[in-house]
Amino acid sequence: MRIIRxxxxxxxxxxxxxxxxxxGSQGLPEKMFSALERxxxxxxREMLTEMIENYAVAEERKIPLCQDTGMVMAxxxxxxxxxIEGGNIKExxxxxxxxxxxRGYFRKSMISDPFFGRNTQDNTPGxxxxxxxxxxxxxIDLLVKxxxxxxxxxxxxxxxxxxxxxxxxxxxxxxxRKAPLACPPIIVGIGIGGSALYALFLxxxxxxxxxxxxxxDPRYRELEKRWLEKINNLGIGPQGVGGRVTCLEVRVxxxxxxxxxxxxxxxxxxxxxxxxxxxx
Amino acid sequence: xxxxxFILKAPFTVEEVTMLEIGDTVxxxxxxxxxxxxxxxxxxxxxxxxxxxxTPLLGSVIYYAGPTPTPPQQIVGSVGxxxxxxxxxxxxxxxxxxVRATIGKGERSAEVKELCAKKKAVYFIACGGAGAYLASFVxxxxxxxxxxxxxxxxxxxxxxxxxxxxxxxxxxGDLFEQGRSAFRQVTFDxx
Numbered sequence: 001m002r003i004i005r006x007x008x009x010x011x012x013x014x015x016x017x018x019x020x021x022x023x024g025s026q027g028l029p030e031k032m033f034s035a036l037e038r039x040x041x042x043x044x045r046e047m048l049t050e051m052i053e054n055y056a057v058a059e060e061r062k063i064p065l066c067q068d069t070g071m072v073m074a075x076x077x078x079x080x081x082x083x084i085e086g087g088n089i090k091e092x093x094x095x096x097x098x099x100x101x102x103r104g105y106f107r108k109s110m111i112s113d114p115f116f117g118r119n120t121q122d123n124t125p126g127x128x129x130x131x132x133x134x135x136x137x138x139x140i141d142l143l144v145k146x147x148x149x150x151x152x153x154x155x156x157x158x159x160x161x162x163x164x165x166x167x168x169x170x171x172x173x174x175x176x177r178k179a180p181l182a183c184p185p186i187i188v189g190i191g192i193g194g195s196a197l198y199a200l201f202l203x204x205x206x207x208x209x210x211x212x213x214x215x216x217d218p219r220y221r222e223l224e225k226r227w228l229e230k231i232n233n234l235g236i237g238p239q240g241v242g243g244r245v246t247c248l249e250v251r252v253x254x255x256x257x258x259x260x261x262x263x264x265x266x267x268x269x270x271x272x273x274x275x276x277x278x279x280x
Numbered sequence: 281x282x283x284x285x286f287i288l289k290a291p292f293t294v295e296e297v298t299m300l301e302i303g304d305t306v307x308x309x310x311x312x313x314x315x316x317x318x319x320x321x322x323x324x325x326x327x328x329x330x331x332x333x334x335t336p337l338l339g340s341v342i343y344y345a346g347p348t349p350t351p352p353q354q355i356v357g358s359v360g361x362x363x364x365x366x367x368x369x370x371x372x373x374x375x376x377x378x379v380r381a382t383i384g385k386g387e388r389s390a391e392v393k394e395l396c397a398k399k400k401a402v403y404f405i406a407c408g409g410a411g412a413y414l415a416s417f418v419x420x421x422x423x424x425x426x427x428x429x430x431x432x433x434x435x436x437x438x439x440x441x442x443x444x445x446x447x448x449x450x451x452x453g454d455l456f457e458q459g460r461s462a463f464r465q466v467t468f469d470x471x
Binding site (some may be wrong): 108 | 283348357365381385445455461466
């Protein structure tokens with residue numbers, strides 16, 4: 001049995017949220033420099049250069065990279081042998097959001113109810129997904145997502161036995177229409193299998209991988225590479241002005257599914273990628 | 281990209297906006313107004329009730345943005361563009377009031393593109409997600425009206441060399457279409 005104090009979780013998540021909104025994910029500037037090397041469009045290069053300048057100004061002024069400091073999503077993997085002392089984990093995460101968004105002068109964008117709500121004034125609640133695993137560890141995958149890129153999330157139920165080419169067509173057709181609105185260059189998560197509900201979750205799970213991480217299965221690594229190239233061939237470019245770099249990474253997550261079904265979901269992050277994994 | 285660079289001051293005359301073409305870059309100085317969803321809704325409601333707008337909009341530039349709170353000792357927080365498409369429905373109204381340019385991010389409706397040509401207005405894009413960088417071109421900020429809307433109050437900004445690209449011009453040009461077709465290397469069955 002391992003005891004983790006709830007205050008440790010609050011402080012860890014609070015620090016991570018402050019860092020993510022001001023600096024983005026680890027490795028993001030390097031990713032953007034390599035995009036700039038590949039970009040041939042003059043306006044595309046101008047946009048990428050401004051994105052790179054943005055890191056320096058945000059750091060210097062201690063203000064967020066983007067005015068949409070987003071909603072906070074967290075996937076929590078809690079080991080069976082962990083005891084959280086001093087409070088409950090959901091409230092701890094909300095408290096961390098409250099502290100970070102107040103202290104960081106971040107924008108509060110959450111409304112308490114879609115029809116009848118008001119701004120909650122502290123950016124709570126976050127969106128939480130729990131999983132219970134063996135062992136004595138606690139893992140929290142944080143993903144901060146703005147409204148613009150979340151709005152392009154798409155679900156389609158294909159015919160059972162659909163091919164790679166058919167899934168590819170869904171991805172390209174969807175992004176051809178919607179990618180310009182998601183602040184490209186984007187990171188794309190593709191969820192395949194499970195159910196309609198689960199496919200969208202898988203797409204976000206895929207987005208929650210750190211930058212530069214590889215799929216463990218070589219067949220999916222190959223697909224991720226192929227789809228990245230095809231998306232970039234759409235020509236949408238940084239901010240939609242036309243160019244070679246529309247997408248920085250494609251990630252795929254899959255799950256077994258029903259013989260009568262083939263759900264595919266797509267989710268994006270804008271270029272201000274804000275993901276971090278915390279361990280206890 | 282045209283490779284042409286302009287240094288302009290807002291508010292604009294009709295002549296100034298009609299010389300602009302898609303792909304031109306503009307360093308904008310002067311006064312601009314910040315408004316997003318609720319701000320537009322309020323302006324339109326007021327107008328319909330016969331109330332005067334809080335400020336004359338003749339020749340003005342509207343920036344679609346919702347900045348973060350301003351930290352102490354700073355002029356403004358992070359202030360990048362928001363998705364323009366959500367404000368498309370107010371475009372005809374704004375142009376009636378004399379607005380000459382809007383700033384935002386992303387593609388807009390065919391109707392807005394036509395309105396820009398018909399009413400002689402341009403649509404600029406600023407770099408989305410570069411809110412901190414764009415804040416560094418803001419010299420002064422004040423609340424112009426609707427303080428009760430909080431983060432969506434109508435703001436007046438004084439900017440210097442604010443970096444923009446012309447996305448729709450007064451001739452019906454569309455930078456997104458043109459840019460994409462220049463770099464497109466893929467074909468697939470349309471639905």
